[in-house]
Amino acid sequence: MMDRCGRCKNEKTPLFKMSRLNSLLCSSCFEDYYERKVKNTVLKYGMLNGVNKLAIAASGGKDSMALLKVFSELFPHIKFAVIHLNLGIPGHSDECIKVVEKFCIENSIELLVYDLKKYHGYTIGDLSNLKNNKRICGVCGIVKRHLMNKVAYENGFDTLATGHNLDDVVEILFNLYLNGNVEEMSRIKPVAPSMNPKLIRKIKPLIEVTDQEDLYYVISKNLDYASSECPLIKGSRMVERKNLILRIEEEIPNFRYRFLKTHLKRFLPILKEHSQPITLRECDVCSMPSVGSICSFCKLSSRILNWVENA
16 A cells, blocks of 8 residues: 555655654655744745845755745745855865756846955865864854855845754754853844844744755756765764754654744743843954954954964
8 A cells, every 4th residue: 555645634645754743745745734834934924024035055055945835935026136145165065056056047036256365365165174174164154154154244135044954053052052152042042133233134034944845845846956974074963963953853753943932931031130231342353243352253264374384
């Protein structure tokens, strides 16, 4: 006997195994489930309230390509541009930019590409030859956050959407709670408002869907995405934490979703009361917002260039 879709009961292929729903869904029912989930998230948190000019950050991976497609499907009346960072990662970045360019051309979407090597003299790929390369993902995160905000600000966008999903956010929160980083915990939310004229408001439309669901969506929609894994991610603590969280979920069903909800509903209001407001100034080097006289990105870039030159 063939497996049936848990909703429409038809014997259709492909059938996607939904661990969160404990059932199988055909492509049509899964797409309906996924799109409803994302739409409800966007509306529930008021992600599009007051948006005048929207940008979507797209790496070319499954999550950002799922975001581009689902946003186009759900909100066809909202015009947006795509921002892509060329990080110069060998065997990966070239595939990523081709995927994003193809999607934007086929859907008549403006694409802004920022080349790290061209404007800053180094690539993330340069770090692979360094001895102290265990924290490349953390370094890459600092670079991406700064440059995405910079490109969005310099091009007049007031809101930036990213493809962070439930797995991504829970992994970040898990690590922050383990280390007791109250200030950073208080900033993890579906909508991050602007705290400075040069800091762009950020939204996470995929915050309540999983890694697996993003993959199913791009497969169901027959979307191109960068299938190669970043070669620098091997041994990453982030990956180890994600795997640990999945093992926890095997013992505690819906752990990720419950963890996020507890953070947003129970802890975030308390954290906001006890966290101190940040006083920002302009970085002496790049003039972007910074806590100190020189921002984290500029300090990091200076060290990286020194490492590269002396490697």
